Amino acid sequence: MGAADVVPGVSGGTIAFITGIYDTLLESIRRINPKLITVIRKQGIKAALAHINLKFLLCLFSGIFLSILTLAKLVSWLLITHPIPLWSFFFGLILVSVLHILRQIKQRQITQFAGFIAGVLLAYSITILQPLHLEPTTMNILFAGAVAICAMILPGISGSFILLLIGMYAPILEAVKNFRLTPIVTFLCGCVLGLLCFSHLLSWLLKHHRDLTLVTLTGLMVGTLPKIWPWKETLTWRTNSHGELVPLLQHNLLPAEYERLTSQPSQLFLAIAMMLTAIGIVLILEKIAKKKY
Template identity: 55%
Template sequence: MGAADVVPGVSGGTIAFIMGIYDPLLESIRRINPSLISKWNKEGIYVVWTHINGTFLCSLLAGILTAILTLAKVVSYALTEHPIVIWSFFFGLVIASTILMIKQVRNWSIIEILLVVTGAVFAYVITVANPITLEFTLLAVFFSGLIAICAMILPGISGSFILLLLGMYVPVLDAVTSFNLPVLGLFTVGCLIGILSFSHMLSWLLNKFRSLTIAFLTGLLIGASCKIWPWKETIGFRVNTSGEQIPLPLIEKVLFPAAFETATGQSAQLDIAVPMMVLGFGLVLGLEKISIKPSD
């Protein structure tokens, strides 16, 4: 989940869904509320820890933080130096994830179909939206964490991509790589408040209207897939503090491989891209085989 959350366009929520820990994750987060204080006083810390599935949450958080802290530089380098290879892998992963989510919809009706379409349109509009340049302030860092974390636990919408839309992806990534504690601390506080609030609503929807909710989430995954299509032409740039032109990942044109070669003069690398797609697709199916089933 941590590795996926570093990449703009891939959601950690998708990985959680594949591995079968999505529902336990939401339920554990939902149980973190002020009533825990009373439970602690009456029944002790062990009961509280068991109630929120603390071992599960800490293990998951440790894995996410480890991946973010260790892979941030690696992912940034790979996306810059080998974009087609990396995006091909994630595209295969997301396509397989979409198929698995479609299988989770119990009853297909006109409502489910409309929700898939609505989710797809909503996610697509987000992926082609123009970026907003927020002034880098501590308040902006806090609200970025508050908003981005909600996307991070949604299959299909990437929290990193939301940070890109807000113009906060580079500052936050720089804070991670330089270990800027004040910025990271405030961003974390925003994430905690956002996830504790949003998880209640999402958990309730999955419990009461599971098929409808999964249909909408499937639409999000489909609509966002264009963002991770491997062959894109960057048509927008920003100027960094050194006066250099840096490509804007948000402003891109999706192309077929042949058109990509014509427009950019670069190889489509189909001999590598196709196997990487197959690898990503197969990895998801493999993870699904060993995932935690509802009956487990």
């Protein structure tokens, strides 16, 4: 999940769905509420920790945090030096994840189609929004954490891409790379606040309207596929916080068009290999998840 969350356009929530821990994650977070005080009073701290599945949450979020710390520099380098293989890998990952989630839908109804279309339109509209440029103040970093974490646990909506849209991706990534504690802790506090609030809503939807929610989440994933298409032509650029030019608006191209317009190799066979690798990983994770859950 941490590796996926570093990449703008890819959601850690997708990984949670693939590995079969999504429901456990939401339910564990949902149980962190004022009722926990009652559990502590009546049954003790040990029972309260078991009630919120603390061991699971510590393992998961420690893994996410360590992954972000260790992979931030690598992913930043790959996005610049080897963008096509990297985007191809995540494109294959999202594509097979769509099929993975659709297989979990028990009853198919015509009303679910509306949810699917709504999810596609919402995700696609987010991907074409013009980025903002918020200053990295304490309140803005706190807000960014709360909004980004909500996106991170939604399959298809990338928390990193939301950070990119509000102009906070570069400051947060820079803070992580240089291990600046103040912005990191502020961002994590925002994540905790957003997660505690949003998990209740999403958990309720999955309990009472599971199939419709899954179809809508699938639409969100499909709607983000154009964003992570490997072959792009950059139309406009922006200057980041380091004075470097980075892509702002991009147009998707076919591999042959990419070679003709950019005079760069399309790396088509490598891209296909990376997509197939991602599909293979998902299928393996799916088998492991079925055995353990």
